[in-house]
């Protein structure tokens with residue numbers, strides 16, 4: 495491939511190579527289409543130089559390769575060719591199966607919006623036996639690998655991903671309450687995330703990430719573009735950071751509701767937040783243990799909780815009211831920064847306002863958002879989609895439709911909310927059509943037993959979450 499980027503002319507996507515320099519903390523991830531220019535993404539861990547002993551160095555190499563393979567999704571999507579090549583190292587069948595899952599499901603929304611069918615198209619080449627350093631018996635399918643990589647001598651400490659929204663702040667406060675040592679870590683240059691991280695008063699770790707600049711040029715030249723599984727990428731970055739720093743836990747804050755997508759007529763389920771779901775968490779955690787380090791734990795602290803349960807927890811703390819935002823418009827790499835932390839018109843603003851409303855005094859909530867979204871008729875369509883009323887759930891990180899309906903039903907019974915435009919319309923038009931649907935909030939607040947939180951952590955936390 496030479497000259498301008500022509501997605502139809504691409505034959506092969508290549509993983510060209512990757513390297514980590516412990517002296518500078520820089521990871522270099524290189525890709526290419528055919529014999530075109532190298533596309534180099536960089537990730538920089540602060541705190542270099544790092545001393546990696548003989549136990550940790552192989553774990554770092556395997557975490558680096560995993561990051562190289564996962565982060566490739568940003569570039570692969572530009573042309574989605576049938577041929578994938580990995581230069582420089584081979585991968586085993588378990589790794590190929592994990593990646594095929596991450597690319598297929600993580601690009602689910604991308605494929606739907608671009609009218610592409612990626613089923614059966616994404617095949618990672620398996621070359622040779624299990625990767626070096628991988629313990630005997632490494633399994634054969636994503637999530638099914640029960641082998642173990644050697645332990646890397648990691649110390650007990652949690653690297654907790656912080657995203658500037660309510661979810662990670664709930665986890666951070668829960669871990670603090672349980673007395674678990676933590677460093678709050680984020681990827682990228684967001685000032686909003688930095689402000690929240692500093693507000694926690696805990697040690698912080700800001701990892702820089704620079705996408706290959708050619709990708710943006712390819713986008714201008716007509717590359718396929720769309721959503722990617724960014725949580726999978728951030729997870730792989732934090733896993734690399736954990737083994738480089740020698741700590742044993744990578745903690746995310748993905749709630750139970752993230753495992754459910756939008757039901758699209760004629761297409762089926764498409765999950766915008768697939769890499770925040772339970773299937774990804776299980777597969778990735780197992781893969782880290784079998785292919786990176788047996789003593790590395792990856793889990794989501796909020797997996798047992800619904801979005802409403804997370805909102806209830808968040809409402810218990812007011813320390814972050816003037817700092818946090820769940821509105822994704824704050825987090826673009828390119829383009830303008832919004833002037834307000836809450837745009838007030840996107841699905842996340844709609845949902846977070848609704849989810850917090852049953853658990854917070856109204857004046858506090860309105861002060862956080864600077865307005866009352868539930869008393870604004872122009873927001874009716876947005877709330878209909880959240881409740882899956884005449885529309886599908888939006889492609890965004892929002893709770894299940896039954897959670898939105900239950901929250902709305904609770905507000906419909908509250909004098910301070912029931913006359914507000916969106917709630918009054920729900921009472922008059924939607925509620926009567928819901929027939930026998932159970933609309934109580936309480937059952938949705940019960941922690942789910944399905945999660946990957948280590949026993950020692952969960953035993954200290956479940957009372958906190960149940961309180």
Ligand SMILES: CC(=O)N[C@H]1[C@@H](OP(=O)(O)OP(=O)(O)OC[C@H]2O[C@@H](n3ccc(=O)[nH]c3=O)[C@H](O)[C@@H]2O)O[C@H](CO)[C@@H](O)[C@@H]1O[C@H](C)C(=O)N[C@@H](C)C(=O)N[C@@H](CCC(=O)O)C(=O)O
Nearest residue numbers: 568720721722723724725767768769770825826827828891
């Ligand atoms: C902030 C945001 O929502 N961005 C999405 C948006 O991208 P846009 O072009 O408007 O701006 P940028 O974010 O600046 O991206 C510029 C281009 O770079 C590509 N890109 C970016 C990051 C990356 O890791 N790889 C990339 O290839 C991107 O394609 C842009 O062309 O629309 C895009 C297309 O739909 C989305 O891909 C952008 O989403 C970001 C990757 C992002 O960080 N989004 C999170 C706020 C997000 O949606 N999180 C999900 C979790 C989903 C998951 O499974 O992990 C959530 O919270 O639900």
Ligand SMILES: Nc1ncnc2c1ncn2[C@@H]1O[C@H](COP(=O)(O)OP(=O)(O)OP(=O)(O)O)[C@@H](O)[C@H]1O
Nearest residue numbers: 655656657658659660661662680681728746747820
């Ligand atoms: N830039 C980032 N660096 C590292 N982790 C991130 C980043 N952005 C989001 N995350 C993590 O990804 C997961 C999903 O993000 P999400 O946006 O749902 O969480 P949040 O920002 O904590 O809360 P909210 O849902 O209210 O926005 C969380 O664990 C979050 O900490």
